[in-house]
Amino acid sequence: ETGVTQSPTHLIKTRGQQVTLRCSSQSGHNTVSWYQQALGQGPQFIFQYYREEENGRGNFPPRFSGLQFPNYSSELNVNALELDDSALYLCASSLAQRGNTGELFFGEGSRLTVL
């Protein structure tokens, strides 16, 4: 049991709208990463937050933004939605420490459909 929970599980938006997705990390984890998984593709790294600061970003435009809160929960915000933003958005938490070996614990994802 991973302990990472995401909400909402499914949502439908129209092009141009804004969306906020939420993630509650596994207890004790101080790092959260967000991935976008388009249909039939592998997850693509969006960004990572460590202790409330962005700690790396993938090849995504600035309209993708995030927040991490003191309790290590997190939000992913996407502005000016485009049709290609339709995907499963996965949140993953981990415990950053020396020799981190990349063991991520994933939530079940939020499936976003943009019409």
Add this chain to the structure above:
Amino acid sequence: AQSVTQLGSHVSVSEGALVLLRCNYSSSVPPYLFWYVQYPNQGLQLLLKYTTGATLVKGINGFEAEFKKSETSFHLTKPSAHMSDAAEYFCAVSDNTDKLIFGTGTRLQVFP
């Protein structure tokens, strides 16, 4: 830059048969390698990982993978497939961080 190539988007085996899912990587630094499994409508679950040391890595559910530097491969195997193994499998690479680069996945079907 790092990348992962998974050969074969779909693999079908009979129950009890050998499972072999192929993964090749590219990395300019010593790679950390992972296999994740995704069941329908679920998130990803770590099967196994290679960081340093022994090149044959054993994971959960009877899966194992062997890191072959000379072949830049990290293929996933299981001696005997079970119906419950049907899922999507992703190979991933990282550079000793928890920012993973995933392959496009291989869907495993298991027939009775």
